Amino acid sequence: MKNAPLSLIALVNSSPRETRSLDRYDSIIVGAGHNGLACASLLARAGQKVLVVEAADEPGGLAATREFHPGYKASVAHSIGRFSEALLEALDLSAHGYQPAVRELPLVGLDESGSHVTIRSDSVTGVDNVDAKAYRDYSRQMARYADALKPFWSKTMPRIAPGGLRDMLTFAHMGWAIRRLGKADMEEFMRVASLPARDLMEEHFSSEILKATLSWDGLLGSRMAPRSPNSSVLLMLYRMAEASRGAHGIPSGGANGLIAALVRSAEASGVEIRCGTPVSGIRIDADEQGLNAVGVTTAEGEQIAAARVVSAADPQRTFVELVGVEYLDIGFTNRIRRLRCDGLVGKLHLALDGLPEFTGLKAPEGRLLIAPDVDAIEFAYDDSKYGRCSEKPVMEIVLPSLADASLAPAGHHVLSAHVMYVPRRLKDGWSETAKQAFAERCIDRIARYAPAIRDLIVHQEFLTPADLDDEYRVTGGHWHHTEFAMDQMLMMRPTYEAAQYSTPIPNLFLCGAGCHPGGDLTGLTGHNAARAILR
Amino acid sequence: MTSESGTAEGRFAGERLKLSPFYPRQEELNVREAWSSWNGYKFAEYYYDTEFEYFCVRNLCGTYDICPMQKYEIKGRDAETMLNRMVTRDVRKIGLHRVAYCVWCTDEGRMIDDGTIFRLAEDRFMLTCGSPCTAWLEMSAWGFDDVTVTDVSDELSALSLQGPTSFATLKKMGLDGLETAKPFDIRLFPYHGETLMVSRTGFTGDLGYELWVDRKLGLKMWDELYAAGADYGIQPYGEAATNMARLEAAFIMPAMEFNEALRTVHFEHDQTPFELGLGWLVDFKKPHFSGRAALLAEKERGPVYTLTKLDIEGNRPAEGAHIYSNKRCTREIGYVTSAMWSPAVKANIALAMIETRYLDGPLWAEIYYEKELRHHSRVVRCTQQSKPFWTPARARATPPPEA
Numbered sequence: 001m002k003n004a005p006l007s008l009i010a011l012v013n014s015s016p017r018e019t020r021s022l023d024r025y026d027s028i029i030v031g032a033g034h035n036g037l038a039c040a041s042l043l044a045r046a047g048q049k050v051l052v053v054e055a056a057d058e059p060g061g062l063a064a065t066r067e068f069h070p071g072y073k074a075s076v077a078h079s080i081g082r083f084s085e086a087l088l089e090a091l092d093l094s095a096h097g098y099q100p101a102v103r104e105l106p107l108v109g110l111d112e113s114g115s116h117v118t119i120r121s122d123s124v125t126g127v128d129n130v131d132a133k134a135y136r137d138y139s140r141q142m143a144r145y146a147d148a149l150k151p152f153w154s155k156t157m158p159r160i161a162p163g164g165l166r167d168m169l170t171f172a173h174m175g176w177a178i179r180r181l182g183k184a185d186m187e188e189f190m191r192v193a194s195l196p197a198r199d200l201m202e203e204h205f206s207s208e209i210l211k212a213t214l215s216w217d218g219l220l221g222s223r224m225a226p227r228s229p230n231s232s233v234l235l236m237l238y239r240m241a242e243a244s245r246g247a248h249g250i251p252s253g254g255a256n257g258l259i260a261a262l263v264r265s266a267e268a269s270g271v272e273i274r275c276g277t278p279v280s281g282i283r284i285d286a287d288e289q290g291l292n293a294v295g296v297t298t299a300e301g302e303q304i305a306a307a308r309v310v311s312a313a314d315p316q317r318t319f320v321e322l323v324g325v326e327y328l329d330i331g332f333t334n335r336i337r338r339l340r341c342d343g344l345v346g347k348l349h350l351a352l353d354g355l356p357e358f359t360g361l362k363a364p365e366g367r368l369l370i371a372p373d374v375d376a377i378e379f380a381y382d383d384s385k386y387g388r389c390s391e392k393p394v395m396e397i398v399l400p401s402l403a404d405a406s407l408a409p410a411g412h413h414v415l416s417a418h419v420m421y422v423p424r425r426l427k428d429g430w431s432e433t434a435k436q437a438f439a440e441r442c443i444d445r446i447a448r449y450a451p452a453i454r455d456l457i458v459h460q461e462f463l464t465p466a467d468l469d470d471e472y473r474v475t476g477g478h479w480h481h482t483e484f485a486m487d488q489m490l491m492m493r494p495t496y497e498a499a500q501y502s503t504p505i506p507n508l509f510l511c512g513a514g515c516h517p518g519g520d521l522t523g524l525t526g527h528n529a530a531r532a533i534l535r
Numbered sequence: 536m537t538s539e540s541g542t543a544e545g546r547f548a549g550e551r552l553k554l555s556p557f558y559p560r561q562e563e564l565n566v567r568e569a570w571s572s573w574n575g576y577k578f579a580e581y582y583y584d585t586e587f588e589y590f591c592v593r594n595l596c597g598t599y600d601i602c603p604m605q606k607y608e609i610k611g612r613d614a615e616t617m618l619n620r621m622v623t624r625d626v627r628k629i630g631l632h633r634v635a636y637c638v639w640c641t642d643e644g645r646m647i648d649d650g651t652i653f654r655l656a657e658d659r660f661m662l663t664c665g666s667p668c669t670a671w672l673e674m675s676a677w678g679f680d681d682v683t684v685t686d687v688s689d690e691l692s693a694l695s696l697q698g699p700t701s702f703a704t705l706k707k708m709g710l711d712g713l714e715t716a717k718p719f720d721i722r723l724f725p726y727h728g729e730t731l732m733v734s735r736t737g738f739t740g741d742l743g744y745e746l747w748v749d750r751k752l753g754l755k756m757w758d759e760l761y762a763a764g765a766d767y768g769i770q771p772y773g774e775a776a777t778n779m780a781r782l783e784a785a786f787i788m789p790a791m792e793f794n795e796a797l798r799t800v801h802f803e804h805d806q807t808p809f810e811l812g813l814g815w816l817v818d819f820k821k822p823h824f825s826g827r828a829a830l831l832a833e834k835e836r837g838p839v840y841t842l843t844k845l846d847i848e849g850n851r852p853a854e855g856a857h858i859y860s861n862k863r864c865t866r867e868i869g870y871v872t873s874a875m876w877s878p879a880v881k882a883n884i885a886l887a888m889i890e891t892r893y894l895d896g897p898l899w900a901e902i903y904y905e906k907e908l909r910h911h912s913r914v915v916r917c918t919q920q921s922k923p924f925w926t927p928a929r930a931r932a933t934p935p936p937e938a
Contacts (some may be wrong), residue, residue: 044615078706131879286823288819288822289822290823290831321677325620325677325678326616326617326620326679326823327643327823329825330621330641330642330674330675330825331641331642331643332642333674333677333678334677337677497642504828
């Protein structure tokens with residue numbers, strides 16, 4: 001840190017384009033997604049003068065609600081699993097209008113004949129007594145593991161190299177949390193932690209739909225299928241860390257309700273938010289003292305100075321595009337380059353002029369899964385591995401307009417579906433025809449469960465990961481900015497030398513989903529980054 | 536199965552050593568058939584006799600085949616920035632038609648390799664180094680908009696001409712204007728419809744040049760050079776004589792003085808530029824280069840080991856000797872990396888890696904030698920040398936002496 005020369009830099013660089021040099025920000029946050037907003041608020045609450053710059057016209061990133069057809073709105077993130085409770089409190093979000101979901105969304109494994117399996121956090125229906133009993137035991141066991149892991153997600157990870165006392169204490173804390181499970185549970189946890197989801201399910205259940213449905217939250221958003229040994233159990237546990245145990249809900253106002261509260265909370269703390277301001281680069285001051293991040297340059301050429309820059313953009317975009325490799329070490333650059341950032345989730349939005357009827361369901365409430373068995377998920381993934389669209393796509397459907405009537409005209413509805421295993425790079429390229437054909441294939445799948453769906457469709461939109469990349473400036477269109485996998489987790493996320501929210505460049509920090517603990521609407525990376533910056 | 540697959544050619548196709556464009560002449564001259572290999576090329580360890588070739592280089596002139604050396608063309612708008620970030624020296628300061636000796640390091644500041652960078656145009660460079668470096672160059676170029684790296688090793692004929700009569704030989708060959716070329720200068724000459732590039736560079740510490748020309752003109756160049764050099768004692772020399780000459784000049788060799796960091800298995804069994812006495816190549820005035828942070832820490836901490844030039848008592852070469860801080864050899868503080876009896880200096884010289892903190896005290900070498908199948912050792916005193924062992928004034932004189 002070289003605080004002294006900073007004011008000098010501002011003076012030396014006082015070209016006509018240099019604005020605000022006398023009234024410099026303490027921190028500029030690049031990106032007004034939920035992590036950027038959370039980080040900005042926490043910094044401002046600690047007394048910093050904070051500016052958030054956002055390329056899009058509205059804040060929220062992948063949680064922003066957009067009108068995809070006149071009168072019909074949706075956000076890429078259609079429900080919220082577990083926003084950090086600590087952050088809700090720290091940012092006083094309820095005082096800023098955040099009303100969490102009243103009811104949890106059950107997870108419904110759809111069955112073509114109507115024998116659905118419905119999972120709530122404490123019970124399951126639609127399966128036999130043996131599976132129902134097994135589910136109770138399973139969910140209690142997973143809850144214990146999730147509790148043991150919970151401290152991991154909100155801590156700055158220790159460095160792998162010999163570190164200071166704080167790193168030692170974190171290691172000790174983490175070890176203790178696992179050890180405290182008791183011998184039997186700890187051994188079992190160590191055994192199942194890297195199991196493929198399918199193996200874990202086979203050990204507990206017999207219902208095919210139940211197995212597939214419970215696997216889902218270990219896979220969603222990742223390049224992983226039920227037979228992949230890696231991080232799916234950990235992803236499940238990560239998603240179960242809060243009191244909701246991973247049950248999703250739709251807050252008042254949808255995902256945007258959360259964003260609106262975050263914005264209000266940030267502004268109340270004095271954060272300035274400038275939307276419609278794409279950043280073309282992070283300014284690096286380079287002299288004999290080395291490098292130093294000193295602000296950003298906007299696409300319009302405006303230079304905004306700050307004592308530090310905090311990027312909520314993904315690691316590849318931050319380092320390769322905004323900073324530039326010339327300021328990075330070669331080995332470090334190579335690790336950033338090989339981060340796996342290809343998203344595999346497509347998004348289907350249907351504008352409907354009525355409520356669709358799903359065979360055997362009273363109301364299409366909850367997260368409705370089209371994934372009749374674990375192999376259906378596996379085979380859908382197999383297609384994507386070779387750059388093809390799934391023959392039989394698997395997906396999670398939500399009708400957000402049931403919880404938030406403002407999303408569609410009165411009596412009309414919006415169907416939002418996460419379609420898993422949509423390759424970012426289709427073998428023959430994503431043409432408009434290819435997109436339409438695949439969207440039709442998805443609707444055909446839905447029609448097997450909701451036969452009259454086609455009659456209700458007013459408009460349809462399909463977003464591939466490539467579209468998400470273009471529209472939301474997320475490399476690869478990856479929800480989590482980079483794969484949530486064992487080699488890209490904890491103190492390796494996004495890579496060592498940048499896993500503690502600081503980066504090799506003094507006064508450049510990361511606070512996006514590409515940091516520990518990872519993606520989803522949790523706010524944890526923004527929270528952890530702010531704490532690391534303020535430390 | 537084709538009939539050819541049964542023949543040696545068929546079975547080992549692609550496995551055989553490549554032949555230098557100079558091979559037809561080298562084959563004639565290599566009376567001892569003393570071949571080894573370098574980067575896949577058939578390469579002379581020596582031609583007739585190592586000492587004879589060494590004395591030719593020191594007293595007349597000799598040619599050393601550098602076709603097997605790796606050569607990369609790096610060009611594009613970002614070529615300078617890319618190289619400047621890769622190596623520790625400031626590439627921006629390399630003038631047009633100038634050459635600079637450089638090293639490049641891992642993020643941890645461990646040395647990957649050394650080599651020379653030729654600036655051929657504002658946006659075009661040639662990098663030469665001893666071992667293939669393609670993967671690292673590709674990694675170094677990634678992320679830049681406009682830079683291409685091309686391995687041109689097999690497209691050029693390259694020959695080093697070293698020794699006191701090297702300038703006279705080139706002059707006789709008709710290369711006018713070379714007398715103004717200072718060390719590390721490049722001169723270009725039209726040559727049979729192509730360009731002959733001559734750089735005042737080499738690996739012997741003496742007056743010398745390196746000649747670079749399109750591969751197809753290699754043999755013609757050899758013949759014209761040897762015709763011009765006939766009265767100046769021109770001879771080919773091999774790897775063994777090179778190793779003698781470079782040690783007198785205190786130049787480092789991979790797998791002798793240093794382990795290439797990307798090929799080193801054990802932690803910190805590679806070296807930093809500071810350990811190798813190459814701190815002068817590390818330009819901290821440059822705001823950034825790969826490994827800068829680690830090297831800055833290394834500089835502040837001071838290198839654990841330092842490559843040291845030693846003048847050793849007696850005349851037994853100290854190859855493989857251990858270095859101790861006391862005559863009783865109870866405290867080992869380093870090891871000899873290269874050693875020889877130097878005919879030019881008339882001294883028993885060595886390079887040794889010695890723990891820096893012991894350099895102020897006495898240095899003893901335990902030398903092992905064999906006499907008629909009996910093994911012996913002797914402990915002798917070592918004296919540090921601050922300058923390279925062999926530094927003739929003609930190596931730097933411009934214009935250089937003609938003979």
